[in-house]
Amino acid sequence: MLFHVRMDVHLPETLDPAERADIVAREKAYSQKLQRAGKWPHLWRIVGEYSNISIFDVESNDELHELISGLPLFPYMDIRVMPLATHPSKI
Template sequence: MLFHVRMEVRIPHDMDAEVKADIVAREKAFAQEVQRSGRWPHLWRVVGEYANISIFDVESNDALHELLSGLPLFPYMDIAVTPLAKHPSDVNA
């Protein structure tokens, strides 16, 4: 199942710099591990925002929730999920 996911990062401005650096480093390592597994085929920065647009390819809603809630930045992100279905006019469908 494919999902379009928008993540907006909202780290508190008063977070300790070392704590922030650790969370961001762990986020990157986790995100790259998931990408290499094939479950996160697209990750794009939104121009001018600390936000990303991602496509996830996972087996279920529950699998996506488990993955997203495992992101180290999860407590500091606003996340909007859009489930995707095949478009009848898609020449690749």
């Protein structure tokens, strides 16, 4: 199952710089693990924002929820998920 996911990150300005660096490093490692496993085949930065557009390829809604909620930045994100289906005009 393919999903289009938009993630907007809102880190608090009061977050300790060392804690911020740790969370961002853990986020990068976790996301790269999912990319290497083929679960997160596309990841794009949205220019000018601390946001991304991603495509996830997972077995179920529950798997997607588990992967997204495992993101270290999850508590600081607004997330919008759109399930994708094959377009009838696709060749």
